[in-house]
Amino acid sequence: MKTLVSITLSAALLTSALVAGEQFAMSDKDRAMYAELLEANPADINVASGEELLSYMGGDASLAKFLGVSEDDLPKYIAGFPRYVKKLDMVAGLDQVVQAMMAENGHKPLPLKSGNMFDIVAYVKSIANDEPINIDVNANPQMKAAYALGKEVFETKRGGRGLSCLSCHSPDIIGSVLRTQPLPELGASGNAAAATWPAYRMTKSSLRTLQRRFQGCMNNALLAVIPLGSPEMVALEVYVTDKSKGAQIAIPGLKR
Template sequence: MRKGMRIVLCVALLSSLTFASEQFAMSDADRAMYEELLENNPADMLLAHGSELLEELGGESALAKYLGVSEDALAPYLAGFPRYIVKFKMVVSIDQMLQGMMHDSGQKPYTLKSSEMVNLSSYVKSIANDQQINIDINANEYMKEAYALGKVVFETKRGARGLSCLSCHNQSVIGSILRTQPLPDISAKGNASAATWPAYRMTKSALATLQKRFQGCMNNALLAVIPLGSKEMTALEVYFTEEAKGATIALPGLKR
């Protein structure tokens, strides 16, 4: 794409951003629905299903044993994902870890995009509710590399519009409105988005993981969609989670 055309497209996108105002962020009907769902989040039922799926794998005790930690240490350990797992020889997200657990227990792993895996992994992450995100990107060379790659993915402009994740998540536009939604600050100093995913999306009537949300953003921005569980996608989750380090995990989240 010619430089001039790219500039026009970027200006068009940014001109669609309005300064944060409740009247633009959500309609009265959406706001009423949001307030109702805060009290009765449909995702609670999906996480209950995830709890049943974990019981089929042996429950929290089996999960703790698989991860090599005590049951008392399970919640803070889960608050440190994505993390490098020696037996996998790679940095993995919670759902990828669960795929490994299923495989090692003789079961066919759920695919990352399946509703079963979304429910299971969402419940497992919710075990860490009220814990602070404690990801450690300096734990080893693999985590350092994952963070560095995630930062590159976050900041690299690509696609037909010449946009990056940073285009909509930098200090100059945070709080502005795009597609009727305020653009969030991904850092712990803002609303610590990583601490509230997986979340129930009102517009999709479905529970979604953080990586699935990344894919939705990429699709809307006309970027080539990075596959779930890929090295690049997991690295992006590492970067995003590090930015929210110290935030308190509160799942399931509720998003428009």
């Protein structure tokens, strides 16, 4: 019975997407706004704010020291996140690195969901702008395990609708339209999601991180939301980032 329900729901999802088809379009007003924001992304202010916030902890030099790399090598190193950080003995995202750095410097770590944390993460990732994503999921046992877990999270159907990330991002449905939005290829041949988040979301009028976007998708699909920074959420970011390997980082991104 569960299998039948899952098949029916998946078929309904695909049908809904196909019916929308070529009908998808932003309004002329939204198109004009999008074009304007491409020239002046509002999240540039967030990135500048993040740089200032990081400066209270010593800026780029302190971040490089915390990560055990030279400041010259920092952009390339950041382009490999999420990664196993020996100092933390875990596969971590940039936000968790920032939290640990704050604690080491005697500051109370910002919550992962806070606006200031989003700003700092956006700035830190922007340090790697124009660098190709170079995540190495085979670098060590920890990264291999994170990739495997991320793939499982991406493909496992959950919730009453029996949906997974793969339900909207499998090769056979990419390009269809759901809820007025095209379902994108997340990898380097598509929108290179990992290379363009954190991004300014027009529909939210705010800066969001990739993990926060994952949570939005889960909410929309009526799935239990995986916590930011949890092993499962970081692993999902690892898996999706690997899809964008080779794509040039461009932060902040701009999303509808």
